[in-house]
Amino acid sequence: MKTSTFEKLTEDKQIAILDAAAGVFAQKGYFQAGILELCTATGISNGAMYKYFENKQGLYITVARRTMELLQTAANRMAAGQMNIWQRMQRILEEVVPFTTLYRDYFIVYMDLGSPSMDIFAAELSDDFERQSFVFFCRLIEEARLNGEIRPGIATETAAYFLDNHLMLFAFSCVSKHYDRRFHQYFAKDAELLESDQKIRLIMQSFRQLLG
Numbered sequence: 001m002k003t004s005t006f007e008k009l010t011e012d013k014q015i016a017i018l019d020a021a022a023g024v025f026a027q028k029g030y031f032q033a034g035i036l037e038l039c040t041a042t043g044i045s046n047g048a049m050y051k052y053f054e055n056k057q058g059l060y061i062t063v064a065r066r067t068m069e070l071l072q073t074a075a076n077r078m079a080a081g082q083m084n085i086w087q088r089m090q091r092i093l094e095e096v097v098p099f100t101t102l103y104r105d106y107f108i109v110y111m112d113l114g115s116p117s118m119d120i121f122a123a124e125l126s127d128d129f130e131r132q133s134f135v136f137f138c139r140l141i142e143e144a145r146l147n148g149e150i151r152p153g154i155a156t157e158t159a160a161y162f163l164d165n166h167l168m169l170f171a172f173s174c175v176s177k178h179y180d181r182r183f184h185q186y187f188a189k190d191a192e193l194l195e196s197d198q199k200i201r202l203i204m205q206s207f208r209q210l211l212g
Contacts, residue, residue: 005051005052006052006053006062009052015066016042016043017042017043017044017052018062018063018066019105020041020042020043021038021041021042021059021060021063022063022066022067022105022106022109023041023105024037024038024041025060025063025105025108025109025112026104026105026106026108026109026112027105029112030056030060030112030118030121031117033056035049035056038056038059060121061121061124061125063106063109064109064110064113064121064125065125066106067103067106067107067109067110068110068125068126068128068129070099070103070106071110071129072129072132074095074099075132075133075136077095078091078092078095079136084144084147084149085140085141085143085144085149085150085211086149086204086207086208088140089163089204089207090200090204092167093167093170093200093203093204094200096167096170096171096174097174097196099171100171100174100175101174104175107171107175108175110126111172111175111176113125113126133164134160134164137159137160137161137163137164138156138157138160140160140163141154141156141159141160141163141211142156144211150211150212151211151212154210154211159210159211162207162210162211163207166203166206166207169182169183169186170183170199170200170203173199174196180193183199187199187202187203187206188202
C-alpha cells in the first residue's frame with residue numbers, strides 16, 4: 001500500500017483527510033463510495049489521491065486502521081486504574097457515549113466490518129483488536145472471581161462473551177436506529193426511547209443478575 005507519501009503530510013492534514021473519507025465511507029459504505037466523491041470530500045485531487053494511496057482500498061484500509069487505533073486508545077483509557085468489575089463496566093459504558101459521538105463515522109466503519117461483504121478486510125483489520133478485547137474481558141472476569149466480586153461457577157469465556165455482546169449492542173444503538181430498536185426489544189420493549197444513562201442502568205442490572 002502506498003502510504004509513505006501520505007505519511008509525509010502533517011498529522012493534522014492526515015487526520016483531516018481520513019476524517020473526511022470516514023464520513024463518506026460511513027454514509028455510502030465502501031462499495032458505493034466513489035473516488036470522485038472521496039476526492040471532493042477530502043479536498044485532494046484525483047492525482048493526489050493515487051499519490052497518497054494505491055487505490056480506494058488503500059484509503060479504506062488506512063481509515064479503518066485509524067478506527068482501530070482510536071478504539072484501542074479508548075480501550076486502554078477505560079482499562080486504566082484500580083476498580084472492581086462493576087465500577088469498570090460502568091466506566092466503559094459511560095465512555096461509549098462520547099466516543100460514538102466524537103468518532104461516529106469511524107465507529108460506523110468499524111460496524112460495517114461485520115458485514116459478510118467486508119470479509120476481504122475483516123481478518124486484516126479487526127482480528128487483532130477483537131483478540132485483545134477477548135483477552136481483556138477474560139482477565140476482567142478471572143480477576144473479579146478471585147476477588148469474590150462475581151459468582152465462582154460461571155465460565156470465563158461465557159461471561160466475557162456476555163459482557164462484550166452487551167457492550168456492542170449498547171455502542172451500536174448509539175449510532176444505529178436498527179440497533180436502538182433492537183436494544184429496546186430486549187431491555188425495554190414497552191418503553192419510550194431511552195436516554196443513554198437509562199440504557200446503562202439496564203445493562204448494569206443485567207450484568208449483576210448474571211454475574212453477581
